[in-house]
Amino acid sequence: xxxxxxxxxxxxxxxxxxxxxxxxxxxxxxxxxxxxxxxxxxxxxxxxxxxxxxxxxxxxxxxxxxxxxxxxxxxxxxxxxxxxxxxxxxxxxxxxxxxxxxxxxxxxxxxxxxxxxxxxxxxxxxxxxxxxxxxxxxxxxxxxxxxxxxxxxxxxxxxxxxxxxxxxxxxxxxxxxxxxxxxxxxxxxxxxxxxxxxxxxxxxxxxxxxxxxxxxxxxxxxxxxxxxxxxxxxxxxxxxxxxxxxxxxxxxxxxxxxxxxxxxxxxxxxxxxxxxxxxxxxxxxxxxxxxxxxxxxxxxxxxxxxxxxxxxxxxxxxxxxxxxxxxxxxxxxxxxxxxxxxxxxxxxxxxxxx
Amino acid sequence: xxxxxxxxxxxxxxxxxxxxxxxxxxxxxxxxxxxxxxxxxxxxxxxxxxxxxxxxxxxxxxxxxxxxxxxxxxxxxxxxxxxxxxxxxxxxxxxxxxxxxxxxxxxxxxxxxxxxxxxxxxxxxxxxxxxxxxxxxxxxxxxxxxxxxxxxxxxxxxxxxxxxxxxxxxxxxxxxxxxxxxxxxxxxxxxxxxxxxxxxxxxxxxxxxxxxxxxxxxxxxxxxxxxxxxxxxxxxxxxxxxxxxxxxxxxxxxxxxxxxxxxxxxxxxxxxxxxxxxxxxxxxxxxxxxxxxxxxxxxxxxxxxxxxxxxxxxxxxxxxxxxxxxxxxxxxxxxxxxxxxxxxxxxxxxxxxx
Numbered sequence: 001x002x003x004x005x006x007x008x009x010x011x012x013x014x015x016x017x018x019x020x021x022x023x024x025x026x027x028x029x030x031x032x033x034x035x036x037x038x039x040x041x042x043x044x045x046x047x048x049x050x051x052x053x054x055x056x057x058x059x060x061x062x063x064x065x066x067x068x069x070x071x072x073x074x075x076x077x078x079x080x081x082x083x084x085x086x087x088x089x090x091x092x093x094x095x096x097x098x099x100x101x102x103x104x105x106x107x108x109x110x111x112x113x114x115x116x117x118x119x120x121x122x123x124x125x126x127x128x129x130x131x132x133x134x135x136x137x138x139x140x141x142x143x144x145x146x147x148x149x150x151x152x153x154x155x156x157x158x159x160x161x162x163x164x165x166x167x168x169x170x171x172x173x174x175x176x177x178x179x180x181x182x183x184x185x186x187x188x189x190x191x192x193x194x195x196x197x198x199x200x201x202x203x204x205x206x207x208x209x210x211x212x213x214x215x216x217x218x219x220x221x222x223x224x225x226x227x228x229x230x231x232x233x234x235x236x237x238x239x240x241x242x243x244x245x246x247x248x249x250x251x252x253x254x255x256x257x258x259x260x261x262x263x264x265x266x267x268x269x270x271x272x273x274x275x276x277x278x279x280x281x282x283x284x285x286x287x288x289x290x291x292x293x294x295x296x297x298x299x300x301x302x303x304x305x306x307x308x309x310x311x312x313x314x315x316x317x318x319x320x321x322x323x324x325x326x327x328x329x330x331x332x333x334x335x336x337x338x339x340x341x342x343x344x345x346x347x348x349x350x351x352x353x354x
Numbered sequence: 355x356x357x358x359x360x361x362x363x364x365x366x367x368x369x370x371x372x373x374x375x376x377x378x379x380x381x382x383x384x385x386x387x388x389x390x391x392x393x394x395x396x397x398x399x400x401x402x403x404x405x406x407x408x409x410x411x412x413x414x415x416x417x418x419x420x421x422x423x424x425x426x427x428x429x430x431x432x433x434x435x436x437x438x439x440x441x442x443x444x445x446x447x448x449x450x451x452x453x454x455x456x457x458x459x460x461x462x463x464x465x466x467x468x469x470x471x472x473x474x475x476x477x478x479x480x481x482x483x484x485x486x487x488x489x490x491x492x493x494x495x496x497x498x499x500x501x502x503x504x505x506x507x508x509x510x511x512x513x514x515x516x517x518x519x520x521x522x523x524x525x526x527x528x529x530x531x532x533x534x535x536x537x538x539x540x541x542x543x544x545x546x547x548x549x550x551x552x553x554x555x556x557x558x559x560x561x562x563x564x565x566x567x568x569x570x571x572x573x574x575x576x577x578x579x580x581x582x583x584x585x586x587x588x589x590x591x592x593x594x595x596x597x598x599x600x601x602x603x604x605x606x607x608x609x610x611x612x613x614x615x616x617x618x619x620x621x622x623x624x625x626x627x628x629x630x631x632x633x634x635x636x637x638x639x640x641x642x643x644x645x646x647x648x649x650x651x652x653x654x655x656x657x658x659x660x661x662x663x664x665x666x667x668x669x670x671x672x673x674x675x676x677x678x679x680x681x682x683x684x685x686x687x688x689x690x691x692x693x694x695x696x697x698x699x700x701x702x703x704x705x706x707x708x
Contacts, residue, residue, distance in 0.1 A: 262691050266633035273627030279620035337616050 003072055003081055007324045011088060011110030011127070014315060016307030018130020022298045023246050025178040025218065025311060026127055028089075029137045029235075031144055032163045032172035033122040034154040040164040041117050046100050049117055053101040055151070056116045060105055063146040069105035069114070074098075080329065083320035089127060091115055112139060119164050120172075122147075131242070133175060133235045141231070160227060170227025175238050178207070179245065182217040182295040183252030186264070193248055200241050201225055207314070216287035216314055221245070253299060268296030276347050281340040286317050305347070313346050357426055357435055361678045365442060365464030365481070368669060370661030372484020376652045377600050379532040379572065379665060380481055382443075383491045383589075385498055386517045386526035387476040388508040394518040395471050400454050403471055407455040409505070410470045414459055417500040423459035423468065428452075434683065437674035443481060445469055466493060473518050474526075476501075485596070487529060487589045495585070514581060524581025529592050532561070533599065536571040536649040537606030540618070547602055554595050555579055561641075561668070570641035570668055575599070607653060622650030630701050635694040640671050659701070667700055 013026040034040060038052050060066030074082055074095065085091040091104050095118040102117035115123040124147075126140035154162040161172035168174070184190040194204050207218045221242065223234050256264050271292035275281075294310045296302040315321060317339045323330050326338050367380040388394060392406050414420030428436055428449065439445040445458050449472040456471035469477040478501075480494035508516040515526035522528070538544040548558050561572045575596065577588050610618050625646035629635075648664045650656040669675060671693050677684050680692050 262633050266635075266694070269631035269633055270628055273631035274624055277623035277627035279616050279623055281620075340620070 003077075003084060005070075006084075006088065006090075006106075006110070007321075010308075010312045010315060011090075013089070013110070013127045013129050014308065014311040015129040016311050018128060018132045020246055021130035021307060023180055023249050024131040024242075025180055026129055027131055027133045027136045028125060028127045028174075028176045028178070028220075028222075029133065029140050030126075030174045030176075031122075031124045031140055032120040032161065032168045032174075033124065033144070033147075033151075034162060034164070035121050036152045036154045038121065041119060041121060042164055050101040052121050053103060053116050056114070056122060057103075057105075059147055059150040060114070062150055063143070065112075065143045065146050066105070066114075069107050069112070071103055071105045073101075073103045075101055075103075080320050080323060084324055087315055087318040087320050090125075092118055092123075094118055111136075112143060114143075120168070122151075131177065131239070131246075133177070133239055137175070137231060137235055167224070168226050171229075171231050171234060173226055173231055173234060174222050175235055176220050176222030177238070177242055178218055178220050179242070179249070180216075180218055180291065180294055181245075181249050182291050183249045183256060184245075185217050186256055187252040189248065189252055193245055197221055197241065197245065200237070202238065202241060215284060216291040218287075218291070218314070253295070257299060264295075264299070265301050268292050268299070268301045272296060272302055272347075275343050277344070278340045280336045281343065282336055283317060283319065283339065286339060286343060287314060290314055290317075309346055313343060316346075317342060357431075357438060359424075360438075360442065360444075360460075360464070361675075364662075364666045364669060365444075367443070367464070367481045367483050368662065368665040369483040370665050372482060372486045374600055375484035375661060377534055377603050378485040378596075379534055380483055381485055381487045381490045382479065382481040382530045382532070382574075382576075383487065383494050384480075384528045384530075385476075385478045385494060386474040386515065386522045386528075387478065387498070387501075387505075388516060388518070389475050390506045390508045392475065395473060395475060396518055404455040406475050407457060407470050410468075410476060411457075411459075413501055413504040414468070416504055417497070419466075419497045419500050420459070420468075423461050423466070425457055425459045427455075427457045429455055429457075434674050434677060438678055441669055441672040441674050444479075446472055446477075448472055465490075466497060468497075474522070476505075485531065485593070485600075487531070487593055491529075491585060491589055521578070522580050525583075525585050525588065527580055527585055527588060528576050529589055530574050530576030531592070531596050532572060532574050533596070533603070534570075534572055534645065534648055535599075535603050536645050537603045537610060538599075539571050540610055541606040543602065543606055547599055551575055551595065551599065554591070556592065556595060569638060570645040572641075572645070572668070607649070611653060618649075618653070619655050622646050622653070622655045626650060626656055626701075629697050631698070632694045634690045635697065636690055637671060637673065637693065640693060640697060641668060644668055644671075663700055667697060670700075671696060 035052060035055065038044065038048060057071060060069055072085065082096045085104060086093055086096050090106055090110065090113045092115065095102060095115050104116065105114040111126060111128055113125045124140050124144060126136040128136045156162055160170040163169050163172055181190060184193050197204055201224045203222050203224055205220045207215055223238055271289035275289045275293060290310055290313055293302065297305050297307065316325060319335055322335055322338055322342060325342060330338055389406060389409065392398065392402060411425060414423055426439065436450045439458060440447055440450050444460055444464065444467045446469065449456060449469050458470065459468040465480060465482055467479045478494050478498055480490040482490045510516055514524040517523050517526055535544060538547050551558055555578045557576050557578055559574045561569055561574065577592055625643035629643045629647060644664055644667055647656065651659050651661065670679060673689055676689055676692055676696060679696060684692055
């Protein structure tokens with residue numbers, strides 16, 4: 001399976017690099033595109049679905065940015081393999097659950113991924129570490145431009161790009177950032193922050209998108225409006241709002257350390273110690289402790305631990321990743337043991353303590 | 355204050371020495387005695403109470419075993435100092451709360467302590483590490499014999515020693531062992547074990563005696579019967595019953611490791627890690643983790659940690675000990691911070707891990 005190659009190294013978006021990477025895990029831009037001479041995915045036959053997939057794969061092979069992408073055909077995959085791609089943020093849960101010919105084309109460092117036959121014929125995703133919305137958009141915009149020379153996109157001069165769901169019509173663009181907000185959670189200001197976010201017609205979701213609860217105090221914030229504003233304006237709107245949230249998070253962290261440093265240090269050290277020594281741990285507990293450890297490193301409470309390591313563990317302790325790493329299927333109880341072992345191994349040698 | 359000397363080193367009973375010291379923390383023998391020509395403590399005037407205290411102190415100074423004892427007068431002490439002696443198992447909570455002339459005479463390693471004007475005029479205690487009931491009795495019996503040559507004990511040829519409470523009449527002896535029973539607690543067999551103990555007319559209490567809840571899975575088991583049997587018979591009764599409980603605990607530990615080693619290891623390592631790294635910790639939580647660590651060392655899960663260290667931390671993290679160690683009075687919140695610091699310091703270097 002081509003996805004075996006993906007197991008070894010995490011995607012670039014987990015690198016903990018880029019501006020504001022202490023708070024901004026990743027920036028993501030997604031463009032929805034459809035082929036003019038085909039029905040929308042929700043209405044196609046199996047045959048037409050196959051035709052669409054083939055057309056897109058052909059188009060990719062003829063463009064300079066597209067030809068190096070690794071195409072993963074989801075149809076023959078096991079459910080565990082598909083789940084792995086979801087955990088990796090390469091496909092959506094909708095595409096995981098869907099049927100028929102569908103796939104995802106991924107570049108080497110996973111900064112670009114094109115889902116084929118998800119809700120739309122093409123969903124092009126750019127994702128990068130830290131606050132890099134413009135850079136992410138540039139990468140995906142270039143690919144989009146190239147593909148538009150070989151694919152006939154469904155486009156209306158007045159409305160813009162036509163999409164299966166009206167909420168995506170226009171630019172077809174969804175821009176989001178993944179934020180780590182433990183300070184706002186601990187100071188109980190998170191609801192207030194999110195009310196302001198909602199007032200700006202932005203949406204808040206958890207690490208794994210729509211309908212998933214926020215775990216590890218990670219929140220994905222994205223635009224709702226896709227029409228009536230340019231791509232650059234949409235990005236700038238989100239970015240300026242996010243600057244405010246990031247500042248609010250920074251102030252909350254400072255406040256926490258002023259008011260009750262012992263409590264924060266206690267939480268951070270306990271989390272770190274538990275991750276270093278637990279023999280059985282659930283995904284939820286692991287994420288909660290990882291969040292504390294991430295905060296502890298940012299605040300200088302813990303010895304330096306590579307942000308890349310922490311970000312990676314968030315994803316690699318998810319069930320499918322864990323089973324890929326272990327090389328076998330594991331029941332829930334065995335996963336909890338394997339997860340604890342994986343975390344101990346990853347944190348070994350990181351930030352030596354007494 | 356003479357008790358300043360006590361702070362530095364813990365009593366011998368915390369040494370973790372002696373037979374079965376993996377399960378038996380300590381053995382204790384207490385003799386109740388009263389002076390024939392005085393009212394019982396419950397009925398004395400302040401003046402008579404003072405006379406009794408003086409008579410006992412005089413008697414002690416004339417006997418070879420008694421003259422080296424350190425006499426601590428409880429009357430002028432602060433409540434914190436009295437609490438310190440309770441935590442140390444040198445005086446009872448009843449004597450702590452009482453009024454008027456009263457005190458405790460203690461030998462250097464704290465294996466012998468004589469409370470004066472507690473419920474009875476004299477309550478002589480012998481306490482030693484591990485299962486050493488006979489040795490403990492010998493030590494206190496020798497002192498009792500010597501004192502009987504200079505003090506006129508209230509004694510009835512038919513009933514034996516006369517005491518304030520009828521339940522102590524006869525030998526005036528209470529024999530107890532302090533057991534660490536995490537295996538029975540974890541396998542949920544503790545209630546069954548205690549039913550058998552009660553059937554043998556033995557009493558179960560917590561680390562700090564009557565009315566205190568069992569913390570740290572430490573249980574004090576003692577005889578109820580003081581009349582109709584000789585001292586040696588009472589000791590043998592308790593000992594043979596305790597052999598059964600100890601065996602039951604050992605089997606429970608073995609069973610735990612056979613059935614769910616990962617769960618036990620997880621509990622032990624988390625406890626150890628938490629104690630090594632927490633910045634704020636309550637007495638209850640500390641005792642619970644210490645119990646797990648003690649079990650982990652016995653089962654070979656943790657690297658070797660001196661049993662003496664663990665036993666000592668059980669006592670030195672109690673509120674009054676903690677404040678003595680810190681050399682100042684502390685509010686509850688500050689105690690939780692100081693306690694965490696004390697434990698980290700004590701466990702530093704003990705049992706190095708990855």
